[in-house]
Amino acid sequence: MSLRSPLSQARGLGSAKEGVGHWWMQRLSALALIPLALWFVFSIARYHVADYPTMMAWVHAPLVAVTLVLFFIAGFYHSALGVQVVIEDYVGNEALKIGGIALVKLAHFALAAASIFAVLKIAFGAP
Amino acid sequence: MAENTTASKSAQIAARPLSPFMLGPYYKFQLTSVLSFAHRLTGLGLSMGTVLIAIWVLAAAAGPWSYAQFAQVARSIPGEVLLFAWSWALLYHLCNGIRHLVWDTVHGFDLKNTYLGGYLVVALSLVLTAAVWIVAFAF
Numbered sequence: 446m447s448l449r450s451p452l453s454q455a456r457g458l459g460s461a462k463e464g465v466g467h468w469w470m471q472r473l474s475a476l477a478l479i480p481l482a483l484w485f486v487f488s489i490a491r492y493h494v495a496d497y498p499t500m501m502a503w504v505h506a507p508l509v510a511v512t513l514v515l516f517f518i519a520g521f522y523h524s525a526l527g528v529q530v531v532i533e534d535y536v537g538n539e540a541l542k543i544g545g546i547a548l549v550k551l552a553h554f555a556l557a558a559a560s561i562f563a564v565l566k567i568a569f570g571a572p
Numbered sequence: 573m574a575e576n577t578t579a580s581k582s583a584q585i586a587a588r589p590l591s592p593f594m595l596g597p598y599y600k601f602q603l604t605s606v607l608s609f610a611h612r613l614t615g616l617g618l619s620m621g622t623v624l625i626a627i628w629v630l631a632a633a634a635g636p637w638s639y640a641q642f643a644q645v646a647r648s649i650p651g652e653v654l655l656f657a658w659s660w661a662l663l664y665h666l667c668n669g670i671r672h673l674v675w676d677t678v679h680g681f682d683l684k685n686t687y688l689g690g691y692l693v694v695a696l697s698l699v700l701t702a703a704v705w706i707v708a709f710a711f
Contacts, residue, residue: 472676475669486662490708493628493646493655497636504632513629524619531612553622560626563633 467526474523481516501567510568514561521557525550603690611668614661621658659704664697 447454458464492503503509528549536542599605631642645651671689674680680689 472673475673479666479670482662482666486659487704487708489655490659490704493643497632497639500632500639504629521622524615524622527615528619531616556622556626560622560629563626563629566633567629 467529471523471526471530474519474526477515477519478523481512481519484512485516485520501570502572504564504567505570505572507568510564513564517557517560517564521553521560525553528553604686607668607690607693611665611672614665617661618658618665621661656701656705660697660701663700663704664693667693667697667700 456464488503488509492500495503504513529546532542532545532549536545628642628646631638646655671680671693674689680686
């Protein structure tokens with residue numbers, strides 16, 4: 446016997462009202478990040494000593510620009526979801542928790558937008 | 573009477589120890605828990621590191637002068653040490669993340685395999701970190 450109403454069961458969203466959405470997206474972004482992050486850490490190791498023209502030429506290549514954008518989307522998303530869980534686990538005060546999560550999400554959005562814009566600016570600029 | 577009990581009960585709830593309470597005197601560390609903490613800590617560190625990554629691409633997009641400013645800091649000794657630590661943190665989080673994904677398929681939960689996976693993750697993260705830096709500079 447279940448104490449949950451038939452409507453609640455059909456929605457399948459549980460007591461947190463968001464179902465397994467967060468859990469699933471954390472895993473999906475993790476899966477995407479396996480190749481993307483491996484490529485990125487190798488690229489940083491290699492290109493952090495590059496001079497300006499080399500760096501420009503590297504980001505300007507379409508494949509690199511697209512992969513960087515993909516890495517930023519998956520990475521910032523995964524990061525926002527992860528920090529949210531840490532805040533939910535360790536911040537007991539409800540106002541601080543909600544405020545902290547909101548701040549973390551907005552900061553991740555802003556950083557992601559800025560990073561993707563920077564890549565596109567180089568990619569669409571003169572080679 | 574009833575209110576009194578409710579009040580003392582809520583006081584009890586307010587005073588109960590929260591999650592990391594047992595660390596220190598009540599808790600013996602083992603590989604599994606240390607790696608679990610490390611997963612969270614590297615995750616948090618990598619999240620903070622995204623700020624530097626954003627600054628890196630923004631500096632490059634802004635022009636040669638700002639890129640040179642950033643590169644100067646990045647190539648200082650503290651910059652290189654931070655970058656090396658970051659690369660290990662990312663590769664550890666990646667390897668242990670795969671371990672978590674395997675657990676999500678309900679495999680490897682017995683004691684032997686959790687330890688085996690743990691040692692494997694530590695070794696693999698170190699080997700990968702070395703490999704990344706060697707390959708990045710050798711080719």
